[in-house]
Amino acid sequence: MNTSKILTTLALGAATFGASLAPRTAFAHGGKHQDVTVSIDGKGYHPATVSVQAGKEVHMTFVSKDASCANKISIPALKQTISLEKGQKKTIKFTPQKGQTIAFACTMKMFKGSVKAK
Numbered sequence: 001m002n003t004s005k006i007l008t009t010l011a012l013g014a015a016t017f018g019a020s021l022a023p024r025t026a027f028a029h030g031g032k033h034q035d036v037t038v039s040i041d042g043k044g045y046h047p048a049t050v051s052v053q054a055g056k057e058v059h060m061t062f063v064s065k066d067a068s069c070a071n072k073i074s075i076p077a078l079k080q081t082i083s084l085e086k087g088q089k090k091t092i093k094f095t096p097q098k099g100q101t102i103a104f105a106c107t108m109k110m111f112k113g114s115v116k117a118k
């Protein structure tokens with residue numbers, strides 16, 4: 001294997017590695033923070049599971065699309081409870097640690113979701 005072939009292999013490896021680290025749902029822009037939107041309806045949270053990048057601030061917006069008990073959201077790890085009416089939205093900000101899973105649920109725990117930081 002000559003040098004240029006090795007470099008190509010390394011570059012491909014780096015590209016693959018980088019892609020696997022990219023959050024599935026969070027949208028990072030300008031490297032400052034990452035945006036996540038979770039919509040709420042009568043069936044719960046969409047998406048219910050969100051992957052984010054550890055160590056970078058998350059701006060997570062809950063958008064209520066319907067009257068639902070899922071509009072009252074408890075997030076124990078962040079010591080937050082959010083109450084929304086249909087049509088309202090609210091953004092919370094936090095910086096997840098590596099490997100952290102931040103669970104959230106309606107206050108009756110019927111509907112559940114989580115944010116997983118890699």
Ligand SMILES: [Cu+2]
Nearest residue numbers: 069106108110
């Ligand atoms: Cu509920």
